[in-house]
Amino acid sequence: MTQASVKDIYETMEYGPALESDSAAREWLKSRKETVEHYIDGKFVKGTKTFDSNNPANGEFLAKAPLGTSADVDKAVAAAKKALGPWQKLSCYERSKYLYALARLIQKNGRLLAVLETLDNGKPIRESRDIDVPLAARHFYHHAGWAKLRDAEFPNHEPCGVVGQVIPWNFPLLMLAWKIAPALAAGNTVVLKPAEFTPLTATLFAELCDKAGLPKGVVNIIHGDGSTGAALVEHKDISKVAFTGSTEVGRIIRKATAGSGKSLTLELGGKSPSIVFEDADLDSAVEGVVDGIWLNQGEVCCAASRLLIQEGVADRMITKLKARMNKLRIGNPMDKTIDIGAIVDKSQIQNISRMVKIGVDEGAELVQPDFAKNMPASGGCFYPPTMLLNVQPSSTVAEQEIFGPVLSVMTFRTQDEAIEIANNTRYGLSASIWSDNINMALEMAPRVKSGVVWINGTNMFDAAVGFGGYRESGYGREGGKEGMYAYLKPKYQKTLKPHSEPKKKEALKSGGTVEAIDRTPKLYIGGKQARPDGNYSLDIHSAKGEFVGQVGEGNRKDIRNAVEAARKAEGWSTSAHHLRAQILYYIAENLEVRKNEFAERLSQMSGDSKSVSMKEVEAALSRLFTYGAWCDKYDGQVHTPPSRTVAVAMKEAIGNVGIICPDDAPLLGFVSLVAPAIAMGNRVVVLPSDTAPLAVTDLYQVFDTSDLPGGVVNIVTGKRAELAKTLAEHNDIDALWCFAPEAEMSKQVEQMSISNLKQTWCNYGMAYDWTKPYAEGEEFLLRATQVKNIWIPYGE
């Protein structure tokens, strides 16, 4: 083709090659002797064992990289720990200047970074040049700002400490930026492990850290594989773990860090839908699908891998897509006219092929462009853009992440059905909605369960707009203010002390006599008092060991029923904020009428004086007012990313929240946790205090008289440790808060949360003083919500 004459081309009007030069990158590799090294304490350090990093587009060797051992990890963490003090002593302004310098350096070395990224990963140079590198620079600029504003914007917060970060191979530099920029801005120091397939740009970034004069040890980079990553996340001196990658590895990390108290954010897989309504600009929707599933060969966590088309336009849309696929250009990713480059590794090609075969075996129709028959050979890893038609929600390819250029196409009839199919997944990372009817689009956006919604667009990103998932797509956000919280912790936490060993309450006599008319409380499920499934009761004794009364002993099935009741009460999450506020105030109103009775009950169980107990009741009333107040004030934000777009950051309820109450302050502890949860629209399943559950069971009547809809608050009394297990394993609990005195329970809860990756918030056995100011307010609201960013480009 390079022999083609001007005259020939004049007739054919074909594209020619337009290769980006790799000479600067080759020189850089040569300068490093084709060897990348760890970056520890400001020095490049050789490893003992090494592995090769190859160019997936042609199989050529690029560089050797060291396989980090646990000894390497120890050194890196030690360096980061040593650097922590001086780094935190710097002013916000000083830290900000370093981030600004890194942003500038990324920009100034943009082309070299882009070329290295393309050589290493196989993505088209167009993408590394126009997407990865500019977004990475933007992330540092944005966070240079957060570094400066940290103390002003996050009072009462401090950095987590040494942060361990593990990133994937699909956006090596960009994910590095997403991880390192907020960590440094918040005042942490970092040990980051790049993916095994893609060690190059992280190494160049380490050089840039040197150039920026970043103090030694603030950023450390350790290369290696899964074992290196495991050593990092399990390291005892790591205070926070941030991971982007597969849901499978996310689960392993959750389990490994359970009970350690390490804060954890996970950005995992997805099966994100594009929903195309019949009133969409179909040609634009086609381009959206192209960018959604064929960007980066589909190796994108938020790849729009499911296409849902409204039946009336399905044929037209598919016809257009077929034609468009043939216009895609696959080949050498260093060519500036290539849309689809190389898949990162042969193993990934095998995964993709296997999944496509399953799809076809299960009845899907395979559509690939004509050029799929003559794919580039040359030892590279190429897979053609692929569309699977007639996919049903029950198909494997509609359910499982493929992480390749494969689109599963389905149809729907109505907006309700579109939502049903869109949400019929374990994941919830992103969604695109294509409709030129703003009424339709704005109705759909809040109904999709995902952390990001793009209206009439795809894969729009900005450092100011948080990114992250719902459900098994992970938790935590990257970017924006919400992303900064992931690298900060409230200062009060270090003042907490472990629970003292609870005084053993010896029952003076087994059983006891029931005073007056027996009123053994049942469980509270779906707004009704329900007899426990097992029909057993537990005796409750006072601090002195006197029999106080009985409660129902709930079991697994009661938890199941309670969670089902909570799911049925979903309407609460979209109810008017004003209504929720009214109900919280009403609960306070009705509790206030009975405060003497509650105080007496508390005294009876705790042995505290009536005045002490009365203070707890008063504090609970005040707290109800706090969250009644917050209901209609904890609003989202409107971001203005640098394009003609608004991004609405909505604070949404998480869903079904399990709450394991503390023993101390049995009423106030309960209210402190339940009130913010329901104020933000969650439905709760609560395990009350083990020692004094009657403080809570007496609330049933208060709820009943306060118009609280059935199922919003469900209470299961019984043996807390056993019930907690069922709750932690339940796949329809979206978040679980554990404030039981036993540290072991926090650990168990976190370990058992992995099945559906529910968000956890645990005290790790630390005693909260529920009367302190920290026991209410923003932290509770943050934990009770998740941010959904809805991108709304505008203009006619």
Add this chain to the structure above:
Amino acid sequence: MSSPHETAEKSNLHALTPVEKAGTSLQTQHELNPGIEFHPEALDNIRVNMSAVGRRTATLGGRRTVKKQWQAAWLLKAIACMDLTTLSGDDTPGRVKRLCAKARNPLRHDIVEALGIQDLHLTTGAVCVYHEMVPTAVEALKGTNIPVAAVSTGFPAGLSPFKQRVEEIKQSVKAGAKEIDIVITRHHVLRQNWQALYDEVRAFKDACGQDVHLKAILATGELATLRNVAKASMVSMMAGADFIKTSTGKEKVNATLDFTLVMIRMIREYQDFTGYKVGYKPAGGISTAKDAMAYQVLIKEELGNEWLQPHLFRFGASSLLADIERQLEHYITGQYSAYNRHPIA
């Protein structure tokens, strides 16, 4: 869209006959668009999402490029697709003659030779002038296959008496114009009076007769929304426009890639609907080789190679040629060129 009104001509629509004539190369004769009956329902489904359109055009430049001999060839094609234009109040026969001479020999002979394209007998696609200059241009282009295009119908505002506008077309055709660039009445669009727009363009088409191309200038910069641009495109094609053209060059905003994307998607839609191929002409403000290639890329991606040929694609341009000449000389010599090294139009 529902089925269109079937026309008798439709059956032999796709026959393309290459015709070799002196002074042209690979000029393909294709059937003019006879238009169809007005189908207002075809407008109901037209949706244009401005932001998404903008993203497509903004990123395409990064996704496609042509370098080296590919760039040279594409720029030659741009010359072949150029309506070399002068539309000034101070045009004189002398000025028009000079323009026509340039249209016949758009490149310096040594450049033609260096590129090895003597056989192409490259000329511009047409020369575009006011009615008053049509006879001069026809005379100056005698012996070539270069058509003369006349702007017409009260160009540029299009607000002179209707009968007068129709008569203007007839006079230009009579004077030898082979292509008529009409302007539409913008207020029909702004008031969503699509029937009136259809009737107007249809009357202009009838005035052009069988053999003269009608290019409908939509004056997109004055149509307020991309949706209006799309609908005006569709209505003009239904009424028989052989080309749809963005601008007169006199609006505040002239040709843009966004207008182009919207219009050529309508061309594709119209072809799907009727089988007829309609040409596209961006005009106004396209003055660099780089601009020209950006349009070519967009056309190639959205409509395909057939639309890169002069029978379906024209640039309305006056200063573009000079920049292309400089780029071609650079391609040949590796040295940057200067305007004074190339004969002016």
